[in-house]
Amino acid sequence: MRNFIVTGTDTEAGKTYVSCLIVKALRERGVNAAGFKPVACGDRQDARLLREAGPEGLTLDELNPVFLKNATCPYVAAKLENTQVDEDAIRRAYEALAATHDCVLVEGVGGWEVPIAAGRRFSDMAADFHLPILLVIGNKLGAINHALLTLDAIKARGLECLGIIFNNVKDEWDTACVTNRSMIEEFSDVPVLGELIHGQDSLDVDALMDRLG
Numbered sequence: 001m002r003n004f005i006v007t008g009t010d011t012e013a014g015k016t017y018v019s020c021l022i023v024k025a026l027r028e029r030g031v032n033a034a035g036f037k038p039v040a041c042g043d044r045q046d047a048r049l050l051r052e053a054g055p056e057g058l059t060l061d062e063l064n065p066v067f068l069k070n071a072t073c074p075y076v077a078a079k080l081e082n083t084q085v086d087e088d089a090i091r092r093a094y095e096a097l098a099a100t101h102d103c104v105l106v107e108g109v110g111g112w113e114v115p116i117a118a119g120r121r122f123s124d125m126a127a128d129f130h131l132p133i134l135l136v137i138g139n140k141l142g143a144i145n146h147a148l149l150t151l152d153a154i155k156a157r158g159l160e161c162l163g164i165i166f167n168n169v170k171d172e173w174d175t176a177c178v179t180n181r182s183m184i185e186e187f188s189d190v191p192v193l194g195e196l197i198h199g200q201d202s203l204d205v206d207a208l209m210d211r212l213g
């Protein structure tokens with residue numbers, strides 16, 4: 001099964017929340033899936049949650065090769081520590097995980113165009129991985145713009161967008177939250193592979209698995 005990258009319309013869109021449900025669901029279907037967090041900023045909670053969802057025995061460092069202490073974009077966080085994001089370390093850790101698992105889910109950091117180094121964005125690193133992309137839309141007023149911009153940016157890099165997961169982070173149903181999905185479906189040709197309500201603790205991954213092949 002193909003590895004893939006999970007990006008989001010923004011930080012806090014629910015990339016980790018959705019990724020953990022996906023890893024769990026794939027593993028329940030017998031796919032030896034594991035989550036990977038190349039870069040964590042501020043804390044390693046994403047990596048801990050992905051480790052909990054995945055196979056036994058992975059260390060945090062195997063699953064999260066770069067951890068920076070400041071809760072900012074990786075480029076700023078690295079500058080504040082007089083260091084740089086070590087993309088070679090990321091690549092080595094990813095290859096090691098990919099060599100021992102059927103499917104590696106790579107969780108991004110913040111949104112698609114987040115700076116990770118001078119002249120480098122997360123999207124540049126994603127393009128170098130050349131993996132298909134799953135977009136998590138944090139459903140709220142403003143998500144349409146963020147989603148269409150992200151989808152256009154993914155396409156502009158010649159990368160495949162597997163599909164969209166609509167994620168209702170909060171238990172709020174204003175007009176925007178109710179109508180956003182129809183707008184995205186009308187203005188984009190990327191399939192919606194699932195929708196999560198607030199607090200949902202399982203995700204049907206059949207449509208995603210079909211897309212992953």
Ligand SMILES: Nc1ncnc2c1ncn2[C@@H]1O[C@H](COP(=O)(O)OP(=O)(O)OP(=O)(O)O)[C@@H](O)[C@H]1O
Nearest residue numbers: 008011012013014015016017110168169197198199
């Ligand atoms: N469907 C949901 N139901 C309940 N809580 C949710 C849902 N989606 C996200 N959350 C919560 O919202 C917060 C942000 O979600 P999450 O950490 O997954 O975002 P993220 O996109 O991974 O952020 P980051 O850019 O920091 O990686 C978390 O506390 C998470 O538990």
Ligand SMILES: C[C@H](N)[C@H](N)CCCCCC(=O)O
Nearest residue numbers: 011041042071072073109110
């Ligand atoms: C620290 C936070 N949890 C994320 N990991 C990083 C978010 C970076 C956002 C940068 C930006 O788009 O302004």
Ligand SMILES: [Mg+2]
Nearest residue numbers: 015016046107
């Ligand atoms: Mg996260």
